[in-house]
Amino acid sequence: MSAVSPRAWMAQQRACGREIALVLDSGFDERTSLLACLPSERWCAFYAQTEVAHMATLGPSCFLIGEPEAKTVQALLDQPQRHWGWLASLAPDALAAWAAHWRARLLIGQRPQQALYRFHDNRILAAALQRLPSAALPAYLGQAISICYWDGQRWAQVDNPLPGVHPLPTAPVWLAHGSGSEAVLLANAHRFLLAHHFAAYLKVFDPPGHPDWLRTQLARARAWGWETPQQREFLLVQSLSMPGLVLPEEWGPQAGESPQMHLHRLRYRTVG
Structure with a gap:
């Protein structure tokens, strides 16, 4: 985990030929703007194709943003305290697989005692990353090559040591409580x-x-x-x-x- 500027991080990832994925909660005006300008293959609703598909428009989305979308997301990068979400870099054509990765981790527990895991919330992400050992990062981050997020005090970067498809662990480490076993x-x-x-x-x-x-x-x-x-x-x-x-x-x-x-x-x- 290291401090980073989100704009410098985005430039570095693009220079490596990677896509920039914006994980964005609903309720932000930028979501409407991105939906209006991006084709369907460059965004997805995480709740779609799940048991909570009826909430897809109210849940988080993921947008692949390029240089043309820079102005649209500028306010988000300048105001991370709004807790709008976070950034990830992906290999080209990895969006669908990465969406499936998070959909498999979306629901916690068994019916009828299920809860939605708020992975899109940068505070939940930051808390999980604080307690995850490096070996557990691939199962958590999936196809994401690198991520950039606001940890509450600064922008931070975490690189995935083994991006790709990973099964959901029986006992996910990221659900362990940080203050005790x-x-x-x-x-x-x-x-x-x-x-x-x-x-x-x-x-x-x-x-x-x-x-x-x-x-x-x-x-x-x-x-x-x-x-x-x-x-x-x-x-x-x-x-x-x-x-x-x-x-x-x-x-x-x-x-x-x-x-x-x-x-x-x-x-x-x-x-x-």
């Missing part, structure tokens, strides 16, 4: 629910059928970028109050919504 988090969550929500927590075990419920909720918190104990506790308690112990789909993060804004919206909803 999964075993510790599971134990802490279990103790919290036993101590403060014992009666509701019994529903997880009677009748049997939710052996992975707690693990799935923690994975959902990671996918949403909820890193604090208070955020995880809120998610656990609200999930226990729902029919089938499953949060409704509309409780997921909205386009352009930060993890903090997401939590605030749901807290307001439960109080209101």
